[in-house]
Amino acid sequence: MRRYDEAPSEQSTTSIDSNSALLFALTAERLALYFEHGSWLTLAQTTTIAAQWLARSGRQLPMGQRRHLSALSDQLARQIAESVSREAGLHISHEMTESLDSRYQSDISPSLRDECDRLLDESPMPEQ
Numbered sequence: 001m002r003r004y005d006e007a008p009s010e011q012s013t014t015s016i017d018s019n020s021a022l023l024f025a026l027t028a029e030r031l032a033l034y035f036e037h038g039s040w041l042t043l044a045q046t047t048t049i050a051a052q053w054l055a056r057s058g059r060q061l062p063m064g065q066r067r068h069l070s071a072l073s074d075q076l077a078r079q080i081a082e083s084v085s086r087e088a089g090l091h092i093s094h095e096m097t098e099s100l101d102s103r104y105q106s107d108i109s110p111s112l113r114d115e116c117d118r119l120l121d122e123s124p125m126p127e128q
Contacts, residue, residue, distance in 0.1 A: 018059070019069060019125060022050055023116045024109075026073035027080075028096035034081055035089040046070040064126045072119050 026046050034040055041049075050066045061069075081089055092108060099109035 019061075019065075020113065020116045020120055022053070022061075023069050023072055023076070023120065024096065024113055025053065025100055026050060026069060027076045027112070027116070028093055028100065030073055030077035031080060031089060031093035032097055034077065035086055035093050040074070040077075043067065043070045043074060046073060068123070068126055072116075072123060076115065076119060 026049065029049065030041050030046065047063070047066045047070045050061070050069060054060050054066075080092060084092065092112075095106045095108045096112060098104045099106040
């Protein structure tokens, strides 16, 4: 499991791709904690984690946007958790975490990245 103080790797220079990558990373973090320890991160915790990751890469987002990504990651993580077994969930969270490194090739992650893009299309980032 990736540590909270490790930033997800840079994946794109556009804000849409960056937001999608951050949503993906937060979802991976939520799933890993849930399937390994049986508890969910709170919205406040993932909002703070997002701020820490962004700061490590010299970027920032307003609090409202971090909260929005946190809420979307909660929605997606719970949707995944409700639809798979614990063993499958552990595998999914592992694949997501590993695929934060662009050198890692995953069969599962591209469809989950597409789902992150879809969620952001359906629920655009707030202005502030």
